[in-house]
Amino acid sequence: MPEAIPKRVAVHTLGCKLNYAETTTIGRQFARAGYDVVGFGEPADIVVLNTCSVTERADRECRQLVRRALRTSPNAFVAVVGCYAQLQPEEIAGIDGVDLVAGTADKFDLLAHIGDARKNVRTEVVVRRISEAVNAHAATSVGADRTRAFLKVQDGCDYTCAFCTIPQARGASRSLGVSEVLSEARSLVESGYREAVLTGVNTGDYGRKNGTTLLALLKQLVQVDGLERIRVSSIEPNLLTDELLEYWINEPKLCKHWHMPLQSGSDSVLADMRRRYRSSWYADRVRMIADAVPDAGIGADVIVGFPGENDLHFRETEQFLSDLPVTYLHVFPYSERPGTLAIIMPGSIEPRIRTDRAERLRLLSVRKRRAFHESFAGKIVEVLVEGRSFDGEAVGLTDRYVKVHFPSSVDRTNERLQVEIVRAEDDACAGRLALHEEALVFQESGHAA
Numbered sequence: 001m002p003e004a005i006p007k008r009v010a011v012h013t014l015g016c017k018l019n020y021a022e023t024t025t026i027g028r029q030f031a032r033a034g035y036d037v038v039g040f041g042e043p044a045d046i047v048v049l050n051t052c053s054v055t056e057r058a059d060r061e062c063r064q065l066v067r068r069a070l071r072t073s074p075n076a077f078v079a080v081v082g083c084y085a086q087l088q089p090e091e092i093a094g095i096d097g098v099d100l101v102a103g104t105a106d107k108f109d110l111l112a113h114i115g116d117a118r119k120n121v122r123t124e125v126v127v128r129r130i131s132e133a134v135n136a137h138a139a140t141s142v143g144a145d146r147t148r149a150f151l152k153v154q155d156g157c158d159y160t161c162a163f164c165t166i167p168q169a170r171g172a173s174r175s176l177g178v179s180e181v182l183s184e185a186r187s188l189v190e191s192g193y194r195e196a197v198l199t200g201v202n203t204g205d206y207g208r209k210n211g212t213t214l215l216a217l218l219k220q221l222v223q224v225d226g227l228e229r230i231r232v233s234s235i236e237p238n239l240l241t242d243e244l245l246e247y248w249i250n251e252p253k254l255c256k257h258w259h260m261p262l263q264s265g266s267d268s269v270l271a272d273m274r275r276r277y278r279s280s281w282y283a284d285r286v287r288m289i290a291d292a293v294p295d296a297g298i299g300a301d302v303i304v305g306f307p308g309e310n311d312l313h314f315r316e317t318e319q320f321l322s323d324l325p326v327t328y329l330h331v332f333p334y335s336e337r338p339g340t341l342a343i344i345m346p347g348s349i350e351p352r353i354r355t356d357r358a359e360r361l362r363l364l365s366v367r368k369r370r371a372f373h374e375s376f377a378g379k380i381v382e383v384l385v386e387g388r389s390f391d392g393e394a395v396g397l398t399d400r401y402v403k404v405h406f407p408s409s410v411d412r413t414n415e416r417l418q419v420e421i422v423r424a425e426d427d428a429c430a431g432r433l434a435l436h437e438e439a440l441v442f443q444e445s446g447h448a449a
């Protein structure tokens with residue numbers, strides 16, 4: 001008897017780095033079970049969409065991707081999982097072609113629900129109460145990238161921000177144990193990764209219910225042999241304590257890159273958002289970082305057009321960010337989400353105004369990022385090479401979160417190289433190998449020194 005051809009499964013991520021790590025982990029589950037994991041858009045027998053529902057756009061994109069998958073593979077078994085599935089299961093079940101909807105507590109058990117992967121006459125909905133999502137579930141992006149991997153350490157959130165659906169979609173804050181995180185980190189090193197990016201919904205809340213802290217975890221992680229860089233994907237400003245900040249600044253393995261959600265520079269708006277800090281605390285954290293590490297990468301998330309945000313509030317935010325030494329912004333027009341406190345607040349802002357305000361801050365971000373890149377001109381930086389661009393140049397990241405591209409006649413992927421920055425660009429820096437690195441390449445190519 002000829003061997004059965006393995007079923008093909010395509011997995012696809014919507015949303016954040018945490019979702020990306022989880023989607024990759026789901027893909028590995030299928031691979032271990034004998035499935036052939038293929039790229040999204042290729043013919044497949046099973047399609048898994050891991051969704052986000054932070055914004056209305058994510059909901060629309062989910063619908064579009066279901067239709068796109070079925071155009072390529074009309075008979076594919078389609079499973080929609082994740083945040084959108086948890087929040088709006090009946091809405092997803094109403095999308096033509098969806099066979100399975102699995103919520104937060106069941107997305108890592110897809111193999112048990114898919115069966116023989118035949119299309120269902122009726123959509124199966126497997127969505128439990130969010131209070132039943134009590135396991136943090138280990139997840140990494142091993143296999144999806146070659147040089148740095150996302151490492152999930154935490155899930156869920158106990159905060160009650162007025163605009164956010166994440167507590168409803170992912171449940172209460174919970175953390176992986178220290179030993180489990182260390183085991184995953186060692187596995188990353190054994191797989192050849194040199195950088196781990198710690199991810200979570202509220203990463204700074206790591207360990208609070210387990211009697212430990214993010215600081216304690218970092219002190220353990222830096223001792224993992226072969227793990228050369230550790231990056232924290234994001235941290236709430238109120239959780240960036242003086243003790244944690246001091247350690248972060250002084251520990252060589254910790255990337256000098258801080259991404260701290262701001263959301264607004266107006267204290268009035270921050271109060272309405274139910275954020276746990278005010279602008280003075282945020283400014284203090286940023287200035288402490290910049291004073292200690294003048295070339296640090298510092299990013300901020302900002303929401304514009306929140307209900308009640310008038311012109312004065314917006315100008316406060318714009319001026320606040322203009323004055324601070326942040327190096328880039330992620331800007332989001334406010335999006336109404338069902339079930340949040342903000343959706344019933346008075347003072348709704350016209351979509352046109354939200355769009356205009358977002359564009360102003362994005363232009364500010366372009367200027368700040370360009371100025372940040374220009375500050376490296378003529379300097380030598382260390383780049384972890386992630387691959388090659390379409391035109392054959394090597395491309396990688398510095399620990400400050402600066403993308404650098406430079407000519408290279410050989411593939412230097414997953415090497416840490418010294419690169420001289422010769423030109424700043426809006427989204428990257430152009431460089432060339434430092435002289436001693438060029439000499440090594442010359443020797444490796446078989447020429448005499």
